[in-house]
Structure formats: structure tokens, C-alpha cells
Amino acid sequence: MVEFTFKGAELDEAKSVLLSSLSGGKSMTIPVKQVPAKKGVLAAQLPADAAPGLYDIRLVARFGVSNPRVFQISAADVVESPGTNTKSDKAVAVTAASVIQGTFKAAVPHWFSFDGRKDQRLIGSFTGSGFDVRTSLVGGIYDASGRELARMRDGLVDVKFPADGTYKIKVHDLMFATGDDYGYRLTLTTGPVVWAKGKDEVYGWNLPGGQVVSGLRVNRGQPLEHLKVDAATMTKLVTASPLKVFTLPENMEAASKEGVTPIAVGQTISGWFPANGAAKVFELNFKAGDRINLEVTSQQLGFTTDPNLLVENVKGETVTAQGEVNDLAGLVPAPSTRILSLDPTYAYDSKADGVFRISVSDPSNAANGRRYPFQLCIRKTGEPALDGAVAVNAKLPPAAAIGPHEIPSANLWRGGILALEVYLPNRTGMNVATEVPIGNLPVGVTSLGGFVAKGQSLGHIALRASADAPAGAAALSGISSTASLVWPVKDTGRETMHVRMAGAPVIGVVPDTAPATLEAALPNPVEVAVDGKVDVPLKVTRQSNCTDAIKLKALGLTDPAKAPEVTIAAKANEGKLSLDLKTLKLLPGEYGVLLQGPVKVVFQRKAEDIAAAQSTAKRAAEAQAAAKKALDEAKVLKPEDEAGKTAQEAKIKELTAALTKTDKAKADADKAAKELVTKNPAKDATFIVYSTPIRLKVVAKK
Structure with missing residues (x-):
């Protein structure tokens, strides 16, 4: 059984939560119920076959479905930080394979301790924006003497233990900010961590049998490792990874060759940006009448890149500039919610046969040594496409x-x-x-x-x-x-x-x-x-x-x-x-x-309940009026003998009791309807019409 706390408006009469996998898996609707004695806390029983991973979670309540937040299902033990573990000697004991979560309520760090073995590699991961929190988590891992062995950089801390012993980890927000929006979920693991997957390959760290790719870094940590895998192994590795795994674009090997790579209209080629801001160069032959887009995609795939696209015209030995694009100019109209769009596209309407030299680079990561994947697509503009919608x-x-x-x-x-x-x-x-x-x-x-x-x-x-x-x-x-x-x-x-x-x-x-x-x-x-x-x-x-x-x-x-x-x-x-x-x-x-x-x-609010209560009150009033009328009519009668008088008195007594009963029913119904109206007064609201x-x-x- 899992407990949830939701905060916001229009959350009454919660019925279920909707979990949508962020890795392309199925969605699940799970009934929820109010936890007794815990206001605002709901409980749900996760299905036994719910796969570990990251999900969008939404509450389904009386007035529809909420906006999404991120929810993680993990096979590891979850440890809640009590918030009192603010010094090294108050560190909370965890294992080297656990999930630690907490909220910074005060501007102090949280400490945890765990046991490690000699030469054992431990990776801790945290993705703040991926969990809809404002936290920028920093911290380090320390040995028994207090010496720092590793520091968290770009959401990862990676350490190889020098000896058997007890180690500690300290975490805090970069600016020591506090409040409900400053939570964290830190996953510790001694197993593999997958960063990205392709058709039959994975990249990450601590991969079993993985080969280090020299110079291929995506953060300030260790270089990525590469591993060829079958489908079953990939599923196992991706499912166990604490990170949201990126999906590599197709045809990654096609752009890995040195020198100029030929590319044709209608073709898509992918690869890794060269190091140090250098460009990967392609050559495109086109025909008169070709109307094409030269599309570079990387930032849209989730990578922290800002690609540059240089197009040059080649005529024999002469090379002249045709165009250079960094960010695609925004078209009008634009989305009502701002969408970051840093990938360049160059449009060309060919009037004659020709050759383009296309250079693709990522100068934004030239100084930090990071390299990320990209995709170059030469697309005919007359072909409808929904890629990246x-x-x-x-x-x-x-x-x-x-x-x-x-x-x-x-x-x-x-x-x-x-x-x-x-x-x-x-x-x-x-x-x-x-x-x-x-x-x-x-x-x-x-x-x-x-x-x-x-x-x-x-x-x-x-x-x-x-x-x-x-x-x-x-x-x-x-x-x-x-x-x-x-x-x-x-x-x-x-x-x-x-x-x-x-x-x-x-x-x-x-x-x-x-x-x-x-x-x-x-x-x-x-x-x-x-x-x-x-x-x-x-x-x-x-x-x-x-x-x-x-x-x-x-x-x-x-x-x-x-x-x-x-x-x-x-x-x-x-x-x-x-x-x-x-x-x-x-x-x-x-x-x-x-x-x-x-x-x-x-x-x-509760308009249906109010209408039902008012209807009940109306029926109670009608029943009261009928009972009063029956009593009044019984009192008007003039029996001529003692037997008749006795019968009349009994009838009046019966009808008086019935009237008393309807009086109470009407009073109760009026009170119930009035309380509902008082608690749920009619208000002006704004409705959006389409x-x-x-x-x-x-x-x-x-």
C-alpha cells in the first residue's frame, strides 16, 4: 500500500490516480481511498506487475484530472529523511542500495551513513527538474575520518571505496533553500546505471562488461561506458536504472566515420557531436526542384545542447557560405506554454542541381568536454511529418x-x-x-x-x-x-x-x-x-x-x-x-x-447534492402540509356517539404523532439543505469556451 499527499484546488472526491509510464510503457488507473486520521492523504495498492521506473502521476477527482507530477516505482528500499539528521553524528543509517527521500524544511544538510566494501563502486543519482522540485542537490561522500571521497556533480556522485568500512553522505540544496518545493529523491546503487539506450546497445556507468569510451562524457563525472546487449538484457538494465533513460536516435553509427559523410535527400543520419565544439561534416547532392528542410535534432531529444548548423555551397573547388542557423526562428502563432527550441533548421528551395557541405556542431559544450547525440534529417517539405510532436x-x-x-x-x-x-x-x-x-x-x-x-x-x-x-x-x-x-x-x-x-x-x-x-x-x-x-x-x-x-x-x-x-x-x-x-x-x-x-x-460546488437536499426538503414540506391537512380535517368532524368520539380522539392522536414526525423530517431536511448551501455558496467562476x-x-x- 502506497500513501500519497496531493496539494492544490478541486481535489475533493478523489477517485483514482492515473500513472503513465515515461518510458513508453502502459498507463494504469488505480483506485484510491482516504487514509483514516490523515487529512489529505490517500492510499492506493499498486499492481503486482507495476514495473519499476518513472511515471507521470495525476489525480482523478470530482472535477476531472489534475496536472502531472513525477512518481517513481523502485525495487530498492525507500528511506524517509526525518529532517533531524542535520549533523554527521546524527546520520540516518541506509544501505548502499536504497532510495533516500526528504524535504529541506530548514537550511541545514541531511546526513546518512552506509557500509561499503573495498573496490565497490557506488553511484548516487538525483534529477531535480525531472521530479518537479526546485532543489539543486549538492553534497559529497566522506570516509570515517571525514575526508571527502567524491562530490555530487550534475546530479551524480560516483565513488570507488578504498576499503571496507562505514561511509557517510551529506546532501543539501545549493542555496540552502527550504520549503515544500525543495524535496529530493536520491538513489544509491552499486549496480549498473543506464544513461541512454539504442537498438541493441546501452551507454551508462558500472555496466557489467561495459567498455569505457574515452572522451565521451555527458557530465562532469566519469566517461560513459558502452555495452552491446540483447533485448532481454536491455530490458533488465533499463528497468533497474535509477535514471530516466534517453533513447538514442537511429543510425548512430552512420556518422561516426572520420571525414565527410555523404547524405541524401530523405535520409536521416545520427551520431555524437565531435569534441571541443568541432563540426561533423556531411555532403548533400540535391536536384533542381527539391524543396527541403535540413533539420538538426538534439535538444528536443532531451540533451543539454545548443547545436549550430552551417550550410556551404560547393562548386568544384570553390566553397561559399549559404547560410548559418543556431536556433530556429519562431513561427507565428506560438504555443501558449513556452517550449525551449534550440535545434536549427535550414529551409531551401532548389532552382538548380547543386551540392551542400553541411557542418553540425555543439559549441555550447565546447569548453566543458561534454558530447551528446544529434540527428540530421534531410526532409522534403511536401511530406507531412509528426516527428517530435x-x-x-x-x-x-x-x-x-x-x-x-x-x-x-x-x-x-x-x-x-x-x-x-x-x-x-x-x-x-x-x-x-x-x-x-x-x-x-x-x-x-x-x-x-x-x-x-x-x-x-x-x-x-x-x-x-x-x-x-x-x-x-x-x-x-x-x-x-x-x-x-x-x-x-x-x-x-x-x-x-x-x-x-x-x-x-x-x-x-x-x-x-x-x-x-x-x-x-x-x-x-x-x-x-x-x-x-x-x-x-x-x-x-x-x-x-x-x-x-x-x-x-x-x-x-x-x-x-x-x-x-x-x-x-x-x-x-x-x-x-x-x-x-x-x-x-x-x-x-x-x-x-x-x-x-x-x-x-x-x-x-456540490450542486447535485444541494439539488437533491432541496428536493428532499420540498417533499418533506409537502408531507408536512398533507399531515396538517389530515389532522385539521379530523378535528372538524362531530361524532354523534361515544364510540365515534373515541375513534376520533384515537385518529387525532395518530395524526398528531404523524404531524410531529413530518415536522421533524421537514426541520431536518431544511437544516441539511441550508448547511449544504452555507458550506457551498454560489460563486462567480470563469469557464473557457471553445x-x-x-x-x-x-x-x-x-
């Missing part, structure tokens, strides 16, 4: 450029519509439009289509829940990554926006009817000339708690700050989106448009 839970634009930035919702209400942003990296203005399919939707939810327009990197997937969709949540298929804002940010000028690449997007269903639903009342696609205008009629379905005006922006055409707007008047059920294509300056092509906007609604998708087909001047 990232989902983003759509949210309203912030009030200002600096914020505030809130963690967006990923929940659908019955009958309602929700949009997911989908970001396709490495696209340029030459890329064609792309449909984005999605699968494994929750029961009762359908996709209204996903689309990224020509020359754009951001599109939307619209989802709709049926009127009777059951409560629940599901991890979607088709997109493997989600950009998740870790904490709300009030001001990006003062705070860093932390975004973690979580696993597949997850959608929840709220079993309440959406306050408003918006539909475009024209068939798709809507055709219009580049200098024309078009009006799209809109139909609004409102619930009784939604009467305010709805101010909407048209997403998918331009920067949201400059997007066309439409306001649907208070209580109105119809509106019109007017688009002036000449003003928007859209090129011919097909575009996907979604309307998004906030509306104020009257929201009352429209059905609008496909806009822009054509040349007619």
Missing part, C-alpha cells in the same frame, strides 16, 4: 507578456469542447499542412480533428464530450510528449518558467454539463480569397448559469494578441465571426481556426 494544454493568453501564467486545465465537461495545442518542431514556412490524428480517447469523447496549417508549427486538436460521457480520464495515443508548466508564474521578469516534457497528454471528463457550447454554423472548409472577407455564423448553447457576454479570439491565424475577436452579447445564442483576409495577410492555403474565450458563470473547428481555405484573388 508536443501537446500543450491550451490556456487563455496572459494579461501581459510577463504573465501571469497559470497551469491550464485538461478537462472536458459533458457536451463541451476542449482544445489541445499541438506543436511540431523543425517546421519552416515551406512545410505543407498536416493532419494530426489522436487516439485512445476517454469513453464518450470524440475528436473533431487536429490540424497544423502550411508554414506553421502550431495547430489544435478539438475534442468533444457527449452529453452522457462518464467521468474518467485517459492517456491519449498519437503524441508522446506534453509540455507541462510545473508551477504557476506571476511575472517571468522575476521568476523562471519551468516547463517539463511530460509523457502523453491526458484528458479528463467532468460529469457536469458544460455551461456553454459554441458551434460554427457553416460547413467546412470555408473558402475565401486572399483579399476577401467572410462572416462565419456562430451558435451558442447556454445553461441557466451562463448568461454573461462571451468575448472570443480566433486562434490559428496569427499572434493571439493580434487575433480577430468577436463578442457574443449577454444571454444571446447567436453571433458572427468576421474575417478580413487582406488585413490578416494570409497566404493561399488551408488554415485551422478555433475560437477561444472566457465567460463568467455561477458555480456552486468552438468547433473552422477550416478556412484561402485562395488566390478571384
